[in-house]
Amino acid sequence: MKSKRMCSLLAGLLLCNMASAAGTPVDSHNWWDNAWWNDSQIEVPENHAVATEWSSYMSGDTNVPALVARPDDDKTYPAVLFVHGRRGLDDRVQRHVRRLAARGFVVLAPDVYAAHFIGTHPVEHDYALEADFDAAVDVLLARNDISTRRACLYSHTRGGYYSLKVATTFGRQRMDIACYVSYYPHLQDPNAPEPMQVYGYATEIDLLTLPTLVFIGDEEQYQRRRVIETSIKVMRDAGRDAQLVIYPGVGRGFDFRPETVRTFADDLASKDAVQRAARFMRAQLAKPLVIVAGDEVLTGEALYNSDRAPGSVLYELPREVVPNVWSAIGATAPGTYANSGHNNNLSFVVTDNGVLVVNAGDNYQLAKALHEEIKKITDQPVRYVVLENGQGHAMLGSNYWKEQGAVVIAHEDAKHEIEEQSFELLRVMKERALDKAAGTEVVLPDETFTDKRVIEMGNETIELLYLGPAHSPGDIIVWLPCRKVVISGDMAFHQRMLPLFEHTDTAAWIETWDAFEALGAQFVIPGHGEPTDMTTVRTYTRDYLVYLREKIAAVIEGGGTLQDAYEIDQSPYMHLPTAEFLAKRNAGQVFRSMEFEF
Numbered sequence: 001m002k003s004k005r006m007c008s009l010l011a012g013l014l015l016c017n018m019a020s021a022a023g024t025p026v027d028s029h030n031w032w033d034n035a036w037w038n039d040s041q042i043e044v045p046e047n048h049a050v051a052t053e054w055s056s057y058m059s060g061d062t063n064v065p066a067l068v069a070r071p072d073d074d075k076t077y078p079a080v081l082f083v084h085g086r087r088g089l090d091d092r093v094q095r096h097v098r099r100l101a102a103r104g105f106v107v108l109a110p111d112v113y114a115a116h117f118i119g120t121h122p123v124e125h126d127y128a129l130e131a132d133f134d135a136a137v138d139v140l141l142a143r144n145d146i147s148t149r150r151a152c153l154y155s156h157t158r159g160g161y162y163s164l165k166v167a168t169t170f171g172r173q174r175m176d177i178a179c180y181v182s183y184y185p186h187l188q189d190p191n192a193p194e195p196m197q198v199y200g201y202a203t204e205i206d207l208l209t210l211p212t213l214v215f216i217g218d219e220e221q222y223q224r225r226r227v228i229e230t231s232i233k234v235m236r237d238a239g240r241d242a243q244l245v246i247y248p249g250v251g252r253g254f255d256f257r258p259e260t261v262r263t264f265a266d267d268l269a270s271k272d273a274v275q276r277a278a279r280f281m282r283a284q285l286a287k288p289l290v291i292v293a294g295d296e297v298l299t300g301e302a303l304y305n306s307d308r309a310p311g312s313v314l315y316e317l318p319r320e321v322v323p324n325v326w327s328a329i330g331a332t333a334p335g336t337y338a339n340s341g342h343n344n345n346l347s348f349v350v351t352d353n354g355v356l357v358v359n360a361g362d363n364y365q366l367a368k369a370l371h372e373e374i375k376k377i378t379d380q381p382v383r384y385v386v387l388e389n390g391q392g393h394a395m396l397g398s399n400y401w402k403e404q405g406a407v408v409i410a411h412e413d414a415k416h417e418i419e420e421q422s423f424e425l426l427r428v429m430k431e432r433a434l435d436k437a438a439g440t441e442v443v444l445p446d447e448t449f450t451d452k453r454v455i456e457m458g459n460e461t462i463e464l465l466y467l468g469p470a471h472s473p474g475d476i477i478v479w480l481p482c483r484k485v486v487i488s489g490d491m492a493f494h495q496r497m498l499p500l501f502e503h504t505d506t507a508a509w510i511e512t513w514d515a516f517e518a519l520g521a522q523f524v525i526p527g528h529g530e531p532t533d534m535t536t537v538r539t540y541t542r543d544y545l546v547y548l549r550e551k552i553a554a555v556i557e558g559g560g561t562l563q564d565a566y567e568i569d570q571s572p573y574m575h576l577p578t579a580e581f582l583a584k585r586n587a588g589q590v591f592r593s594m595e596f597e598f
Helices: 002-017 034-039 091-102 127-141 159-168 194-199 222-237 264-285 300-305 364-377 398-403 412-437 506-517 534-540 542-557 562-566 579-597
Strands: 050-059 062-071 077-083 106-110 146-156 177-183 212-217 242-247 319-322 325-328 346-351 354-358 382-386 407-411 447-449 452-457 460-465 477-480 485-489 523-526
Touching: 050 091, 050 127, 062 091, 062 127, 077 091, 077 127, 077 159, 077 264, 091 106, 091 146, 091 264, 106 127, 127 146, 127 159, 146 159, 146 264, 159 177, 177 264, 194 222, 212 222, 212 264, 222 242, 242 264, 319 523, 325 364, 325 485, 346 364, 346 460, 346 477, 354 364, 354 452, 364 398, 364 412, 382 398, 398 407, 407 412, 412 447, 447 452, 506 534, 506 542, 506 579, 523 534, 534 542, 542 562, 542 579, 562 579
Parallel strands: 077 106, 077 146, 146 177, 177 212, 212 242, 354 382, 382 407, 407 447, 485 523
Antiparallel strands: 050 062, 062 106, 319 325, 325 346, 346 354, 452 460, 460 477, 477 485
């Protein structure tokens, strides 16, 4: 019987994939390798001896056991979170964890069912367990043996739904996760009514933006296959990178069927899938982290008149960057009436003991609009407002927050800046903001500090740090060490050319940068522009300063003038918004300051 089935299977494979005249396979199942068929090329997979160990981590009050599998050497490798399905993490599934590690990955595989004393193949889906897999992301990314700052999600069956929730509901796909890979996944809420299991798909699919790779067999159960194919089509129709591989002649569970019932086609599909998944994940994890708002770069008149939140004074509504850390991203243009002076990032941290806001905003109305959005997210009061420096868009909204009972904190140098310049900044803001300036008054910070101020709010430790001279006097950063998130203020730029002022010491800023980068932040919420990573802000901040100083040094050493400094080549950075009117000014500022260094 087994031999007869094998013959039928091979015949089916040939019949399904023979083309008409040319004899070339039809790529209708997205599994055939044309490099092999046409050019005789076979890609040799990575093979590593594997070391495994059991560890555990805390998810709330629950101790979750986890299997760690990785190549048996002292090198670093890309990170993968293995999310088990209804079988749990039994011996057969652990084999798959090891197979993945053998392809050159550090794999963390939590056994969430064991942590909660749940038996194999539970029928009901327990939503509370999703948090255990989410917590595993932080555990994995904190390891010192990984080579990537993000991970890929890799799952089976119901694990596909768990990992879908980790990516979307828990907001991990923006900063922590590079791709989604799953074998015959549940792409519908397992507790949804039966008609939805057959004809619908999980609402989270509409939110999933990660590059996605899904494997199924051609003989997969009808209801599961229908949901999977519908989900992939929805994602493709939305322009997302979603791939579906359908293996002819195989059905469900092809990657861990026991030896007694395995077929030749199961083996082929299993080997191809793990190699294909490894190539896919390695490629996605190698890509730099670039987070954009989805809009094209604005220039000219559009740059000054754009508004992404027409129903609010805010230029853009707050979004959750990582869990409980939010930011309303400001316009890249200077402050205008259209953007209400919201041209810097207004960020906030939500804890179970209050909210900390970073930047008071450019005016009273803008501060009030931000508070209205905060109240939609949490009932917790705003306890602290931290000023990243003494500039107008950081501090002019402070009187609103004081009225709400918040404590306003700034560096002592920023307080001096407010004392000296605030009334002139208020005058300029009123001329620009007109009616939107209503209610704004100058007030001083309630508290100042010199080097460091630590705030404990619930389970959150928040450090306010002055690392040294940077963009302007009193520039501070807000560091969340447990999350490896830094709200950098004007320490770091990347989506607009940074401006240099008379008081900006570029040499000192470069030295300060070393302390900033030494924090080891994985996520950077800058003073302006989208959240990103340290590599990106280094390119457009420190590297720009070094580049500009080297160009100016060459001008000075060659006996050049200020006019020569204006004409230096800044083409690597001229694509940035605001560069057209900041580049020459920056060159002039550096020239005038560096004249005294020679």
